[in-house]
Amino acid sequence: MAHIPGPDETVVDLPGGRLRGAVEGGLAVFRGVPYAAPPCGPLRWRAARPHPGWSGTRDATADGPSAPQLYREGGDPVLGGHGEPPFDEDCLTLNVWTPAADDARRPVLVWIHGGGFVSGSGSLPIYSGATFARDGDLVVVSVNYRIGPLGYVYSAEDGGNHWLSDQLAALRWVRENIASFGGDPDTITVAGQSGGAVSTAALAGHPDAAGLIRRVILMSPPFGLDFPTPEASLERTAAYLELAGAESLAALRSRDWPELIGAAGGLFARTTRWGYWPTPFLPVIDGAALPRHPAEALSHGAAAGIEVLIGWTREEANFGFALDEGIAGADRERVTARIADTFGAGAAPGAYTAYERARPGARPADVLMDLITDELFRMPGVRFAEARAAAGRPVWVYQFDLPSAAHEGRLGAAHCLELPFAFGNFDQWAHAPLVAGLPPAVRDGLAHTMHRAWIAFARTGDPNHPDMPHWGPYERDTRTTMRFDSVVTALGDTAGDSRRLHEGALRRLSS
Template identity: 65%
Template sequence: MTRDPLRRDVLRTGGVLAGGILLSGLPSSGAASAAPGDDPSSPIAEPAVGRLRGVAEGGVAVFKAVPYAVPPVGALRWRPAQPHPGWAGTRDATAFGSSAPQLYREEGDEVLGHHGSPPFDEDCLTLNVWTPRIDTSKRSVMVWIHGGGFISGSGSLPYYSGETFARNGDLVVVTINYRLGPLGYLYFDEDGAGGNFALTDQLTALRWVRDNIAAFGGDPDNITVAGQSGGAWSVAALAGAGSSEGRPLFRRAILQSPPLGLSVPTRAESLRRTATYLDILGAEDVTELRTMPWQQLVGATVEMFERTSRWGYWSTPFLPVLDGVTLDRNPADLLLRGPGADIEVLIGWTREEANFAFGLSEEYAAATKDQVLARARDTFGGRASEAYTAYQEARPGARPVDVLMDLIGDELFRIPSLTLAERRAARRRPVWAYQFDLPTPAHEGRLAAAHCLELPFVFDNFDQWSGAPFLNGLNPRVRDGVAATMHPSWISFIGTGDPNRRPMPKWERYDQNSRTTMSLDVVTTAASDLAGYWRRLHGPASR
């Protein structure tokens, strides 16, 4: 079987191209129930929506599967999220709820292992809270939005446990589940309600945090929203949402590998993609789709990959839409004007982002120079040969696929992130930049410093990543040393808006003079204009 990134993406995000798809739904848990008495060993929180009984784990209190929105089922499928009305009695919050429906392969994949685990169910709009104590301390808050190419992931994964941040940083941490794939991003232009249903979920969760987090010892006026990949893209998109006073809903943003280079489709473009999806299922319209089981809807993702992929591009079968209701511009622009302009930003990328999708592909390993040059013309036009030579010379012994991967990584992640940093710096808005440079030896080094690799270092919880193949072979001393630098720095930024915390070297804000970018590696150093050559190569003349 050909192992191209399209099929690798399906496998990586849980899809099974042969041997069957696991799409079994299980009922969600955590229903409210009356409690005759409180167990003193179980933490109790009393937010405005209702009383919660959590569990003590790892020295912190955890509240799991807390509903923030009405289940988006039946007539509410493909409708904007509606805030949950709350419950009577004491709700059990000791077990995680269902993850959003998505493709799943039981044996996992060669890079992450798993990025979403059963049970899956449409009744998935829940969040999880970790807090050192239930008191009135007004701790800084981190809300984490998982990535997954808009089709996979879960806020309940052990990868994203808030335990280390809560315990080590005295923070309140929230992770969320939101709709994915066709259930989160199909666009119908129905009743003027817009699209981006996943974005409405995230926004509803964020408002829930603002209104209820004080009951968990958190400060609603000191919230950082952080995310990686599609989650980081979502963080930027949420920056445009303001409170009733016109202020941003959060104070700080951490954008890890945001794919800001995505071309966000217009309504017309999205409707054409929806027509493709309807054709796959043999359905007439959204009314008919609402009668289908979610297993059938999610299963169609496999053929959507087939029909929407393009050679030399990262496959994204479902995308947000510029619907004019929930989103009217590229998310990066929302961090430059309006409520988002006042948000403090930490942004970064990994050095070899695209190796994640292409580095283990047999088909792309056989790519020719002519194929890559043809792809480079999409970006550089008549300067494609010049760009190809530049990328080839930057990596001695580079194969055509290496040039292609570096080009894709720059185009989708690094250059648009640098552009955002440049534009914020020009407006004297606070922004810090980093590049994660530590390569993994897994798969004979073919992944290098790939997309997602920084995540376990940020969370400093390698024990939770034991099933992730891309960490195999890392020297534990090196691994733990880099995490001991990054994790406290993220904690510092969440708490104060400044990532400077020992042992991190002095980390200056990104400005148009020094263009300081922190290189996170075996030896972490502050570099001046780390990617300057590539920033200039991809400048306005390249289009």
């Protein structure tokens, strides 16, 4: 006898089987939906494989486990934590929020979480798609994928970038199934923040994703990271194997995943350099799954026609460095030596002075953090926007300037602070010190403006809406950048001083 859904249930029939979801706050929600086969046992460190499907009705009312990752009880002093148990290697699931599982063909928003390639989950409440689905009449999908050593370790035998194969599998699943949830498979926006923004660009530029993505939202993409070649990645894999006490990845296939995650902790210490963002695991420019830098991939071929919204926060690097006592105590000499890595020894003192002048009262630590923000986020983002504008491709650019009140204001407008504003879901962020103490009127007004802009872009490819100043695309003559602060303002060339400073450095170093 067929199951008849109750008032708090909803059912969809897919090629892979029937799903029973829940009605939550007027939305139909489906959680823990498998989009690929469990990457366990012989499928560990293999590209994602199709899921075999299921018989009967599969319960989709509970989140699937998050990808295995390092976990610190009690969280951290900035986000309060970015990953919660349960964790399990069988993690290739996604969640769907929709106003109704009908044939309305609503625009689709796919969210890819960040987390430095080592943390996070599409099932975290902070990434709930409910606000976008309810406020924007969108179908929203969040994705879990392999991170840390299970997603990013590279080997000559098995290759790498398994995280990307997961995301491609999820995108194909969305294309093939989202109409059953009331979504339009021809109007898909993929959005991500930080490492998730790198993923978004890599997906959009991947040949196998051609025609699957219409728009992308890139929030704080660290395009300035030096993504390694296979040769450099093999050196990092060798260090990881040494920490894990194994001769090869094949020898680790029989081990339980907690051992593999535990060994990853030691790689932080092995790869950390003073004055650089720690990244023990990185995407690999392997010539196959990832043939070029994600920012370049998004600028070539069919991906060049994808509509783009990109931005960063004013003090990105404060997230990782403002509370670090080893950074706080740095002197001018040590920071100047670090600047020399970028500008050359001869130009480093002048660059230090330029950064110091741009922030009156700046300490050496402030100069260092502004440099890292420029290197990793702002300048690569500006160069990407400049290239798009030069090619006549529309791109909308923003900078998030509202500072955090936490830790006596030391965090500034730090990395991740724009997330609750874009999602419009501060009720899910009570655990995060980063957002504590923001004036409610300012906070809620700015959240309304940003949230509606993200919705407008996902629906139309243009972020403008009636409750904000006009936001023009970034052009070479205007360099329009929307400044999200207590007062929202469209400005020209907000990064001009840094842009000219870094352009001069590039010319000197290349001559």
